Amino acid sequence: MSDAPKTELALIEQEEKAAPLRPEVFTFGDAESVLDRRDLSAYFEVWHNGRWYEPPMPMGRLAQVFNVSPYHRSAVALRVNLLVSQMVASRWLGADDFERFALDFVQMGNGYLENVPNFSGRIAAAKYSPAVHTRAGVASDTYWFVNGALGQEHQFAPGRVFHLMQPDVAQEIYGLPEWLSALQSALLSENATLFRRRYYINGNHAGFILYINDPLADQSMVDDITDKIRKSKGAGNFKNMLIYSPGGKKDGVQIIPIGNITAHDEFTAVKSISRDDMLAAHRMPPPLIGIIPQNSGGFGKVSEALDTFYLTEIIPIIRRMLRMNDWFGVPILSYRDWTCADGRLIQQDGTIVPAGGTGGARRP
DSSP states (O other), rough: TTTTTHHHHHHHHHHHHOOOOOOOOOOOOOOOOSSHHHHHTTOOOOOSSSBBHHHSSHHHHHHGGSOOHHHHHHHHHHHHHHHHEEEOOOOSSSSHHHHHHHHHHHHHHHEEEEEEEEETTTEEEEEHHHHHHTEEEEETTOOOEEEETTEEEEETTOOEEEEOOOOSOOOOOOOOGGGGGHHHHHHHHHHHHHHHHHHHEEEEEEEOEEEEEEEOOOOOHHHHHHHHHHHSSSSSSOOOOOOTTTTTOOOEEEEESOTTTTTTGGHHHHHHHHHHHHHHHTTOOOOOOOOOOSSSOOOOHHHHHHHHIIIIIIIHHHHHHHHHHHHHSOOOOOEEEEEETOOOOOEEEEEEESTTSSTTTTTT
């Protein structure tokens, strides 16, 4: 009776050994659509709760990606700095409120200014309202300040908030930033950098399998090797380790890497391609944000690139922002003329004045 279980176990082991191995093929990494049905349905209508409309994209997420990449941050900062450098403060709109308004408009695609009246009902000041917390009301010409984390909700008086947006083709309630098409590239660049950091923080990098089949190796030796490997990870890594096994075989200890360590996931290529995508979305000349040329010819004169960028990119933003003068009914915003490297002047409406006089002024 006692030998029966052993006999059955032996038969099962023989059957498992006799069973032929079957090859297995599988696939991974199926293609995914850029715009799946869930994202497409978000554009059918802008959801509201009866008091205000929710933005088509979470404003908090757009604020978080402000620092997602040095190229994106620099491109946004350059636009804001050029606007601030030429802005002329007035008694109604201060430089600090304007700078915050300009940053929101470039980064978030929406900028808000509140018309604070005086005792007579006329404008006393134009105050900045953060785009991350400002919502367009369902009622006509109303806006709300919403801070969900603190539970704060405040409705502005009707007709008191100026809203400047970068137009979206799917809805007219909120704007979306022009650089949004490069968001995936910016996130890819961030992921590549985070992977690279983990690669160096981890003492084993991509990882490996330490295979020991030396018959002279006992449990004590294996435990010592395991302890040494654990101590070599993290801070103070790249330590050397000696394994001494007298009479051991040539392949008694093997290191089998996991994946292709030498490829490093093509880190440089990923960073370069994602950088080019972000520069294209921002329409940013590379020398203006400190990118080093990879060829001997360089990028040309930085001053000429800056003048062209101001004319083609900053002037359109200036002309959009000047709409607030009509909305507020007073000239609360104006800009200084831009002096080009060749002496020409670019006025705030885009008129180009030749060097040395006003004759022959032209619009671009």
